[in-house]
Amino acid sequence: MPSFAQALQNKSFVVTAEVGPPKGTDVSRLLHHIELLKDKVDALNVTDNQSSVMRISSLAVCRLILDHGGEPILQLTCRDRNRLALQSELLSAWVLGVKNVLCLTGDYVSVGDHPQAKPVFDLDSVQLLRTVELLNSNKDLAGHDMQGATGFVAGAVVTPEADPIEPQLIKFEKKVAAGAKFFQTQAVYDLEKFKRFMDYARRFPVKVLAGIVLLVSAGMARYMNNNVPGIFVPERLVEQLAKAEKGKAIEVGIEIAGQMIRQLRQDGICDGVHIMAIGKEERVPDILAAAQ
Amino acid sequence: MNDHHGQFEPKVIAYCCTYCAYTAGDLAGSMRLQYAPNVRVIKVPCSGSVSALLLLKAFQDGADAVYVAGCAIGDCHFLRGNLQALKTVAYAKALLEEIGLEPQRLEFFHIPASAGPLFAQRADEMTQRAKQLGPNPLRRAMRVVGGGKLAFPPDDHPPLPPASFGVLKRHDPQEPTP
Amino acid sequence: MIVAERKSFEQIVDMLSPFERVLVVGCGTCVAVCMAGGEKEVELLAAELRMHAQKQGKTLLVDEVTVTRQCDKEYLEPLAKYIDQYDAVLSMACGAGVQFLAERYDDKLILPGLDTRFIGVAQAPGQWEQRCVACAECILDQTGGICPMTRCAKNLLNGPCGGTNHGKCEVDAGKDCAWTLIYRKLEKLGRLDLMRKIQPPKDYSVATKPARYVHPAFHESQQTSAAE
Numbered sequence: 255m256p257s258f259a260q261a262l263q264n265k266s267f268v269v270t271a272e273v274g275p276p277k278g279t280d281v282s283r284l285l286h287h288i289e290l291l292k293d294k295v296d297a298l299n300v301t302d303n304q305s306s307v308m309r310i311s312s313l314a315v316c317r318l319i320l321d322h323g324g325e326p327i328l329q330l331t332c333r334d335r336n337r338l339a340l341q342s343e344l345l346s347a348w349v350l351g352v353k354n355v356l357c358l359t360g361d362y363v364s365v366g367d368h369p370q371a372k373p374v375f376d377l378d379s380v381q382l383l384r385t386v387e388l389l390n391s392n393k394d395l396a397g398h399d400m401q402g403a404t405g406f407v408a409g410a411v412v413t414p415e416a417d418p419i420e421p422q423l424i425k426f427e428k429k430v431a432a433g434a435k436f437f438q439t440q441a442v443y444d445l446e447k448f449k450r451f452m453d454y455a456r457r458f459p460v461k462v463l464a465g466i467v468l469l470v471s472a473g474m475a476r477y478m479n480n481n482v483p484g485i486f487v488p489e490r491l492v493e494q495l496a497k498a499e500k501g502k503a504i505e506v507g508i509e510i511a512g513q514m515i516r517q518l519r520q521d522g523i524c525d526g527v528h529i530m531a532i533g534k535e536e537r538v539p540d541i542l543a544a545a546q
Numbered sequence: 547m548n549d550h551h552g553q554f555e556p557k558v559i560a561y562c563c564t565y566c567a568y569t570a571g572d573l574a575g576s577m578r579l580q581y582a583p584n585v586r587v588i589k590v591p592c593s594g595s596v597s598a599l600l601l602l603k604a605f606q607d608g609a610d611a612v613y614v615a616g617c618a619i620g621d622c623h624f625l626r627g628n629l630q631a632l633k634t635v636a637y638a639k640a641l642l643e644e645i646g647l648e649p650q651r652l653e654f655f656h657i658p659a660s661a662g663p664l665f666a667q668r669a670d671e672m673t674q675r676a677k678q679l680g681p682n683p684l685r686r687a688m689r690v691v692g693g694g695k696l697a698f699p700p701d702d703h704p705p706l707p708p709a710s711f712g713v714l715k716r717h718d719p720q721e722p723t724p
Numbered sequence: 725m726i727v728a729e730r731k732s733f734e735q736i737v738d739m740l741s742p743f744e745r746v747l748v749v750g751c752g753t754c755v756a757v758c759m760a761g762g763e764k765e766v767e768l769l770a771a772e773l774r775m776h777a778q779k780q781g782k783t784l785l786v787d788e789v790t791v792t793r794q795c796d797k798e799y800l801e802p803l804a805k806y807i808d809q810y811d812a813v814l815s816m817a818c819g820a821g822v823q824f825l826a827e828r829y830d831d832k833l834i835l836p837g838l839d840t841r842f843i844g845v846a847q848a849p850g851q852w853e854q855r856c857v858a859c860a861e862c863i864l865d866q867t868g869g870i871c872p873m874t875r876c877a878k879n880l881l882n883g884p885c886g887g888t889n890h891g892k893c894e895v896d897a898g899k900d901c902a903w904t905l906i907y908r909k910l911e912k913l914g915r916l917d918l919m920r921k922i923q924p925p926k927d928y929s930v931a932t933k934p935a936r937y938v939h940p941a942f943h944e945s946q947q948t949s950a951a952e
Contacts, residue, residue: 359885361887361894362878362895375878375879379885380882381881416884416886418891418907420911425883483886484889602771606775641768644733644734711763716785
């Protein structure tokens with residue numbers, strides 16, 4: 255199987271998915287998901303204390319994915335580590351065989367399970383991308399030479415439907431300038447709006463993977479509309495989910511996701527998708543089947 | 547604090563704004579309305595001029611209930627004085643609660659100048675409330691002179707020092723200021 | 725100015741419970757303006773403490789004094805003549821004032837009456853907002869006079885995070901997204917080029933605690949006095 259870097263270069267449509275490390279040391283479910291997905295996608299993102307909830311580190315789970323023959327993307331946030339820890343985490347990741355890193359700012363601590371924690375945010379996502387670029391060129395952030403460089407493929411995130419969009423686009427351009435090679439977007443449901451974003455993003459030499467978040471119920475869709483910035487599920491989709499038989503809404507959600515992926519691929523709108531089936535990782539193969 | 551029948555007669559202080567509530571009190575008198583004689587009316591230029599400290603001190607000096615009466619909403623002679631008074635009273639209620647006194651002993655009322663009967667009604671209401679709550683517990687700890695009179699003679703109050711920086715202030719009648 | 729908030733009455737009563745003679749020292753500068761520890765607030769708290777003690781049947785002498793500032797030695801000096809008669813002193817100043825009072829009277833127990841909150845501005849009567857975190861390296865020239873170090877929960881320097889939500893912050897929907905404000909301001913000024921520039925990581929070494937600063941005009945005088 256080609257590496258994620260090769261897939262980005264050569265494949266017309268790249269597929270990544272996401273696994274979330276557990277809180278606690280029981281990794282059986284996680285390993286099951288890794289086994290299930292590793293050959294079906296080009297790479298697996300591993301979240302970094304997702305939603306500011308304390309879990310196994312992203313790096314450890316990346317290594318588990320490598321051990322099981324998959325390709326991981328290390329998600330690295332600026333919330334929990336200062337610049338020393340971030341760089342040391344990156345070097346460690348490279349030594350352990352991780353080749354891809356997604357640089358994020360990270361959620362604020364107040365949304366998580368340790369709201370009393372001291373938030374770090376020593377660097378921001380743009381500066382973190384710069385740092386990766388420096389480490390790739392055998393320098394650290396303070397300008398010192400290192401013994402042995404990294405060779406990461408660095409990625410970043412963007413919210414194509416942020417409101418207002420202009421500051422978000424300025425940051426997107428800064429991320430490109432800071433060395434981001436690929437982007438995984440916030441969840442996208444409105445194809446027309448996303449096309450408009452892609453018309454803009456196509457001007458830059460980066461690969462864009464559209465974010466696909468599996469809708470499991472009309473309630474979840476409404477919740478995201480009301481509470482998650484930058485996510486807008488059109489009313490038409492919410493109605494489709496609401497009309498589903500009891501317990502069958504997830505099947506409708508899988509169909510919606512599959513159709514979305516199909517269209518993105520057929521029309522060549524973007525370079526791939528990033529599937530986030532939060533808590534329902536075992537249904538990702540069904541989504542991929544629906545996308546055929 | 548007890549009348550000659552031994553029944554508790556509360557001491558109620560009413561800070562009344564001169565434009566509305568105090569005028570309403572005048573009207574109540576002209577109309578020959580009966581209201582609780584427990585209420586001592588203090589005329590203030592505006593209900594908004596009443597500070598939390600003033601309210602607190604009334605209780606410190608033994609009042610069983612205190613209320614501030616101002617104009618109806620939108621009718622304040624100084625535009626927003628009554629709104630400020632509402633906030634001040636709410637704040638002072640919170641302070642009373644901190645101290646351990648019932649916040650119900652303190653209230654704000656809107657009494658328009660034309661509302662003589664309402665003035666009488668509020669006076670009766672607060673007196674009734676004070677009767678239900680019983681004597682201000684701070685009075686027990688004080689030297690009670692008796693009757694409906696002040697808990698201690700006003701002359702025993704040391705004169706308030708002028709407000710200025712760097713000057714030590716003591717409010718203890720037993721000890722002289724150093 | 726420095727904005728502070730009075731500690732809860734319960735906390736203060738608890739701190740003062742072992743003592744019978746207490747001096748409450750107000751501060752007439754920042755905390756007087758933010759209605760936390762000025763002359764009026766000292767008077768109010770002292771009255772509360774007396775009434776509370778009275779109700780509990782306890783003996784408690786509470787004296788009040790408010791000085792111009794507790795962060796300048798000259799204003800602390802006059803307290804020397806009567807501070808000895810108290811078991812404890814409750815300072816109604818910011819944390820700096822409390823400490824300076826404790827330094828000046830190092831054989832006295834000095835207790836804090838306030839929680840110091842932030843450096844801020846009066847947004848409306850009785851309402852203050854943080855505007856500066858004293859990062860020791862001002863970048864307001866780059867951001868249209870709006871400080872992302874202070875007003876962005878994540879102190880981001882290169883633009884909004886994904887949590888920006890219709891101009892509000894994801895962390896608290898009641899607060900503005902600093903980067904939306906910065907964008908709008910720079911757009912109005914025609915200086916969006918400033919926002920497009922990648923800001924390097926912040927130099928935190930300049931803000932190493934405890935900070936100390938000597939005015940340039942006083943470097944020399946120190947040398948002179950040493951020479952004398």
